[in-house]
Amino acid sequence: MDEITKTCKVCPLACTLVISVDESNPTGYRVEGNKCNRGKDFGIKEVTEPSRVLTGRVLLKNGPMGRLPVKTTGVVPESMIEECLEIFNSTEATSPIKRGTVIIENILDLGVDVIAARKA
Ligand code: SF4
Structure with a gap:
């Protein structure tokens, strides 16, 4: 996995999230494009537990x-x-x-x- 682009579905703003592997991050992933932490959690969940x-x-x-x-x-x-x-x-x-x-x-x-x- 290099980068995955997903649309955040948590709120109507629908931010475009770019998720990539980042071993220096405790979660193992880096999320960009999110305007809030809920988007970060959503992005990580989308790659670890798609739904x-x-x-x-x-x-x-x-x-x-x-x-x-x-x-x-x-x-x-x-x-x-x-x-x-x-x-x-x-x-x-x-x-x-x-x-x-x-x-x-x-x-x-x-x-x-x-x-x-x-x-x-
Ligand atoms: S990242 Fe935050 S502001 Fe953007 S769509 Fe998701 S929940 Fe809404």
Whole structure:
């Protein structure tokens, strides 16, 4: 790994982070482009434990379409994505649903909910 560029997703400023290995740093990494320490932590976590906001679809009953687009309210570790998608596939929601309605609460105890990405 030379340098990795990532967009910080912690706040709407969306700083561009450049992360590189730095053995003189106690964390083992150097993060540049962050406007605050939360961005530094996010950048290091992105290379040591990649994660992302997960989007997908769940079954929709009585709706205008067969499946409802959903997304997580926070990041999910890459290692848990498959398991989350299996839960999406076995979840059924019933229309009418407002955008932002919680469809799955605290999925896999990750501290994030799965919400409707649109009304249906
Ligand atoms: S580095 Fe700080 S200011 Fe920049 S997007 Fe991340 S949290 Fe926001």
